[in-house]
Amino acid sequence: MNTTATAQVISKEDLLNHWQGHRNLTRRVIEAFPEKDFFEFSIGGMRPFSKLVTELLSIGAPALKAIVNRDAKPYSEDIGELKTKADFLQKWDEATVEINSYWNQISIEDFSENFNLFGQYEFPIIQNILYFVDNEIHHRGQGYVYLRALGIEPPFFWER
């Protein structure tokens, strides 16, 4: 039971579970793509899903590490050479473990502190973290359209 003193709109643990639940769904969307289409299929000049996932991998764990270390280093998509869906899924799983580990190093008080993410986005840490989740949902939603256009049924949105 919450007391007035400790009641939270959302607890730190629940916010992590929320994010990792979304990451688990994104992982299944990656799995749903045929190998070739993951790297090549696109609509309206947009990036293929592999490039969108590269962006997500360049944010998630590296950005959380930057927050923990208050390191305002620039954004980079240099995440190593990922050539296959299996490479991406392995990197995804490594990021899952890293995110859990860095999360433990953030205090409740940290969330309202400002941090200049990537030397570019000066916002309270909670806003930066919500951006990571929102950006993932946004791009994954685009992946859903790619899958539908390919005649593939995507995973249920509400299954995490």
Add this chain to the structure above:
Amino acid sequence: MNTTATAQVISKEDLLNHWQGHRNLTRRVIEAFPEKDFFEFSIGGMRPFSKLVTELLSIGAPALKAIVNRDAKPYSEDIGELKTKADFLQKWDEATVEINSYWNQISIEDFSENFNLFGQYEFPIIQNILYFVDNEIHHRGQGYVYLRALGIEPPFFWER
């Protein structure tokens, strides 16, 4: 300044601003659609954007009202006859005011309480509300692909 007793991962006010910021972006995505395409354009057998927005309007304000009143009435897309983009935008703006009003009637302690939304989704209220936001981002991301496929530049994702 936060004290240990009052520190929040996210404050109630900031979560409302976060949601309304997303709603403001969705409004601009609605505006970006040509009238005809808003009702007719789709990819891969998906719903046109007007139908996705109907879903969002059937959740947002009605769902928050249901939470405030602890009224587990079933989900319904019966939101009145909306025939034009202008009708949708007006309904959107009415929902903005309603959401602000209902939000004031939720306490911090309420967020961790279970509620059976639409008589179907028995979860803590914070999870239901995050679902509203996530579902909106998800479908709006799909709207972005529709716009790109139509050769229309969508609004910047980070502008709220």
